[in-house]
Amino acid sequence: MRIAYLHSGSIPSVFANGVHIMRMCDAFSAAGHEVTLYATPGSHPADDPYAYYGVRHRFPVRRVPCPDYTPAGYWKRAEAVRDLLIRDGVPDLLYGRDPYSLSAAADLAPFVYEVHQLRDDLAPAGMERDLLAQPRLARVVVITHALARDLQAAYPGPGPLPVLVAPDCADPVDPATTTALPELPGRPDAPRIGYVGHLYDGRGIDLIIELARRLPGFDFHLVGGTPEYRARWEESCGLPNVHFHGHRPPADLPAYYPHFDVVLAPHQRKVYTWGNLFEIGRWTSPMKIFEYMAHGRTIVASDLPVLREVLQDGVNCLLCPPEDIDAWAAALNRLVADEALRRALGDEARRQVLDRYTWRRRADDVLAGL
Known part of the structure; x- marks a missing residue:
């Protein structure tokens, strides 16, 4: 066609x-x-x-x-x-x-x-x-x-x-096409907590910074963000265990995921696009969640009805109320201490992407019968 x-x-x-x-x-x-x-x-x-x-x-x-x-x-x-x-x-x-x-x-x-x-x-x-x-x-x-x-x-x-x-989707991971990433900044022996995505209002960047303040033994890596949003958060952060990597070409992102022990999707109840032009929290389907899943990463995400359309607490992720910083800190401590749990959640997340949420399957679905 x-x-x-x-x-x-x-x-x-x-x-x-x-x-x-x-x-x-x-x-x-x-x-x-x-x-x-x-x-x-x-x-x-x-x-x-x-x-x-x-x-x-x-x-x-x-x-x-x-x-x-x-x-x-x-x-x-x-x-x-x-x-x-x-x-x-x-x-x-x-x-x-x-x-x-x-x-x-x-x-x-x-x-x-x-x-x-x-x-x-x-x-x-x-x-x-x-x-x-x-x-x-x-x-x-x-x-x-x-x-x-x-x-x-x-x-x-x-x-x-x-x-x-x-829903949004991800491509299956092909290790043969994933470029190697130089060593990330930070401490080589510290657990690495990752976030990939924009730094707009409502994406939970302030929550990540507060987690870094509470958990000084962990390194936090934020990959993404336009220069103006990166500068805004980086200047106000001032923590040695938070590393802002800025925008990267989408083709380069697969190199980052294997370095993260846990990844975050801390969407708030109101989520905004660039320049606060639109508020989309009620309807959002973040692509980064599906990319996290495709790479078998262990996810901690906000417990919101729209994210529960894909995410299942204790099955393919851990869910926390978006405003409960204590719950997020407890979830990170639990996951860092339990490698078997991390592996089980990440493996199930990857299985679900391959079974339900690939771009090729989506293309077939949206054109079916036309």
Whole structure:
């Protein structure tokens, strides 16, 4: 099948949506589909986006600039995307998270709309409702059951939306393609506690710093974060057992996981995107959790309903209330002291990813029957 993936963001970039979209295009390609990605020009100076993201297939990436990041600018870009789709040859399926381009091209081919949050920033008002009422809408893909329920409630319509819940995923680990990582800073004999992801508000970075203060015998490593967010946390931290590694290309992250004894997902009840533009805590499906699982790492995560859609306390992780620092410290002490428990939780997490949460399986699921 010929698929056009419509994305309103830049490739490459430092943002998680770029990782998700490149992994999905890679998985579509692995399934034998002919995929072209339509994105905006990259906001990261990587020379080779395929190497930067660590994807296996070199599907075409067509970059369509946005004149300005306002609704008027997005609509103007959407018309340019529509014209390009016609010139390239109308595909069998449109797929994407860009409601503007999907709206502009909705009459050209059947389309799948992927949604990761409820949007209140689209213009004109009602455009998403109109998009969901288009006759060629084939499926709506969401990342959590919580989001599926909220989307159905927001757009009741004459009948239920064709919604499919497909959580985020990870690729199986291939040791042959994992580059070696130089020794991490810190003490070689100290337990290493890792966090991989952005440093935005609501990601629990303050909780990690407090854990480091309470557990001076452990070294904490935070991998990720744009320069401005890294500077903000690093300047206020001042602890010798906390190490900020900054943003790394997604292709380099697999080298870090084997160095961590325990990994953290300390999401708070409210979770924000870059610049606090959106609050997504109710619906989030963090990719880093699935990557932790794929690498067989032992996870301590926040006990939140949306994370319980994937995580099971005492089965594939330990869960702690996000505001209970004593519980988090106790969980880390318990895991560091019990290697057998760490191994059992990590092995079960890896098994579940391979069985349920690979990008290739997700690609097959979201296209099934289309």
